[in-house]
Amino acid sequence: MTRRQWQRAFGEAPEDFRVRLSETLDNLEERDMKKRYKFTTTLLAAVVAALLIAGAAFAAERLGVFRILDYANPIRPLEGAEEMVSGNLGSAEDEYLKLTVEAAVYDGQGALVELRLTPRDPERFAVLNDLMQDIDERVYEAETVPVPVPEDLDEAEYLASVGRTAEDAFVEKDGVRYFNPEDQMCYAIRRTDGKTLLNYDVEGLLPEVDGPAAKDMRVEPDNYLDSWEGEEQADGSVRIWGSGFAGRPMGDSLRLDVVCGYRIEDGEYRSLSLPVTLVKTEDTRRVKLVPEGEAELEGFRLRNAEITFSRIRGYLTVEYDFLYRDAKDMGMDFRLYDPAGDEITAGNGHGGWDDMTPGQWETILASQEIQSLDALPEAVELEVFRIGEEGTLGRIRCRVVGE
Amino acid sequence: MEKSEFTRRVTGMRERLYRLTCGMLPEPQDRMDAVQEAVLRAWAKRDGLRNEAHFETWLTRILINECHNIQRARRRVVALEGAPEPAGREGxxxxxxxxxxxxxxxxxxxxxxxxxxxxxxxxxxxxxxxxxxxxxxxxxxxxxxxxxxxxxxxxxx
Structure with a gap:
């Protein structure tokens, strides 16, 4: 379907909607609420990071199951981490497709998997997830969404942030400047070589984690592996990397169901499921971050902070109270600094809540993956940000105390 | 951001804003309220938006929050399936x-x-x-x- 066809789901804005919006805009000054919020180094950094991620190619070097950690803010497993990886964990297949778990690793809190999907008849079928894989225009007929460059974009700043030249980052068509369509997501329609598409999706589920346990471990059992990338190989198979982690340690072994659902072109839907048991092969190091002084900043109280380190990555967990101001309040974000003042790289993060009451103190447990460390520092600084606001609330220096 | 520029950017997003509210709120009146409130909040916060290239995603985020506000204020599950739409709307x-x-x-x-x-x-x-x-x-x-x-x-x- 084209974008225009999609948009017909709701049609055009009706007249009363247009009038109301127009009136609102006409009376902005009168309705100016005088309230000045400050916005956001954090959010803008997130946007820039997202743009960078969108435009970045996957790192070329072979990292095996760890490759997905190299995708965003690179997290480098420590030496010897590869010894924790299990290979050849099995396969499942039907007459169209074979799913193989080529490698996986579990460190007691997070898991990484490396999968391969192989069409049984690569001469007739091709495997594709057009949201996870790059689309080669020589192979796929694809619909690309043109994105105009805003007139007031600070091009120098943008180009510096993405490390590109103007010739590379932008294109002009009919007098309109667009972001290079090669950077945009495509919606693949069909193969140019006539092969039938097997449109797949993959999930990593935790069938043995029930509701109370999931709440305790801060994990979504039906979406445990929530970060995915895929890459088509020369032999027609697709390599896929997945990553996920819980907010708290989960135990010494983990039953993980790798599920691949796929649709044959636009017709029949099928799925392959492969249960694997992942075993934690070595102990983790768990440390508490104990504040040396005040654990309070404006609108923020640190309740508990700890890090669990494996050789693959670290998991920073911060439980905190904060003054929930209003529905726009998105809580806190954190950065960690070592004693030399260098930031410890952070990757994906989790943290969220259900209903909260504006004006009241609420409690949140947030977690994020971080770079693992060979040697534990004696102390770290935890910098606290209010998401979406400029500046920081401050830093809390904490002793690192082993358990 | 000057008012004229702000108005131009918001007007350019009108259909996007409308579709988003359709996806989150069943009542046409609530949709208009949410957009009005989001636009006013964006106007009030505009000085803090240092990179105006991100205006559209920023305002969209604000509108989602306003829709959630209204959902919470209603204190009910928002049933959208089969939501009332103005009769006879074309297209x-x-x-x-x-x-x-x-x-x-x-x-x-x-x-x-x-x-x-x-x-x-x-x-x-x-x-x-x-x-x-x-x-x-x-x-x-x-x-x-x-x-x-x-x-x-x-x-x-």
């Missing part, structure tokens, strides 16, 4: 609308933002505050569910 693909509204909100918002509004995956991830992989996964799942629903109507997606 609305009713089966598609009903199918989109039947999706869980987790799947519905990525569909609206990505397929209808043209945001990229990275932008949708930023707006919804979820990892990009989650956006991709939700889009894929949503498309599968929509195909199933529309195929019952004899439609292809």
């Amino acid at each position: 609305v693909d009713v089966p598609l609308r009903d199918a989109v509204l039947a999706l869980d909100e987790k799947l519905r918002l990525p569909v609206i933002l990505y397929y209808m509004d043209g945001y990229g995956v990275a932008e949708v991830a930023c707006i919804l505050r979820v990892p990009e992989g989650t956006v991709k996964s939700r889009l894929r799942r949503a498309r599968g569910e929509l195909k199933d629903m529309l195929s019952e109507e004899g439609r292809a997606l």
Whole structure:
């Protein structure tokens, strides 16, 4: 379907909607609420990071199951981490497709998997997830969404942030400047070589984690592996990397169901499921971050902070109270600094809540993956940000105390 | 940002704002209230938006928050399927609308933002505050569910 066809789901804005919006805009000054919020180094950094991620190619070097950690803010497993990886964990297949778990690793809190999907008849079928894989225009007929460059974009700043030249980052068509369509997501329609598409999706589920346990471990059992990338190989198979982690340690072994659902072109839907048991092969190091002084900043109280380190990555967990101001309040974000003042790289993060009451103190447990460390520092600084606001609330220096 | 520029940018987003509210609020009056409130809040906060290139994703995020405000204020589950629409509106693909509204909100918002509004995956991830992989996964799942629903109507997606 084209974008225009999609948009017909709701049609055009009706007249009363247009009038109301127009009136609102006409009376902005009168309705100016005088309230000045400050916005956001954090959010803008997130946007820039997202743009960078969108435009970045996957790192070329072979990292095996760890490759997905190299995708965003690179997290480098420590030496010897590869010894924790299990290979050849099995396969499942039907007459169209074979799913193989080529490698996986579990460190007691997070898991990484490396999968391969192989069409049984690569001469007739091709495997594709057009949201996870790059689309080669020589192979796929694809619909690309043109994105105009805003007139007031600070091009120098943008180009510096993405490390590109103007010739590379932008294109002009009919007098309109667009972001290079090669950077945009495509919606693949069909193969140019006539092969039938097997449109797949993959999930990593935790069938043995029930509701109370999931709440305790801060994990979504039906979406445990929530970060995915895929890459088509020369032999027609697709390599896929997945990553996920819980907010708290989960135990010494983990039953993980790798599920691949796929649709044959636009017709029949099928799925392959492969249960694997992942075993934690070595102990983790768990440390508490104990504040040396005040654990309070404006609108923020640190309740508990700890890090669990494996050789693959670290998991920073911060439980905190904060003054929930209003529905726009998105809580806190954190950065960690070592004693030399260098930031410890952070990757994906989790943290969220259900209903909260504006004006009241609420409690949140947030977690994020971080770079693992060979040697534990004696102390770290935890910098606290209010998401979406400029500046920081401050830093809390904490002793690192082993358990 | 000057008022004229602010007005131009918001007006340019009018249809996007409308579609988003359709996906989150069943009552037309609530949709207008949400957009008005979001626009006023954006105006009040405009001095803090240092990189105006991100205006659209920023305002979209604010509007989602306003829609959630209204949902919470209603203190009820917002049932969107079969939501009342002005009678006789032309150009609305009713089966598609009903199918989109039947999706869980987790799947519905990525569909609206990505397929209808043209945001990229990275932008949708930023707006919804979820990892990009989650956006991709939700889009894929949503498309599968929509195909199933529309195929019952004899439609292809």
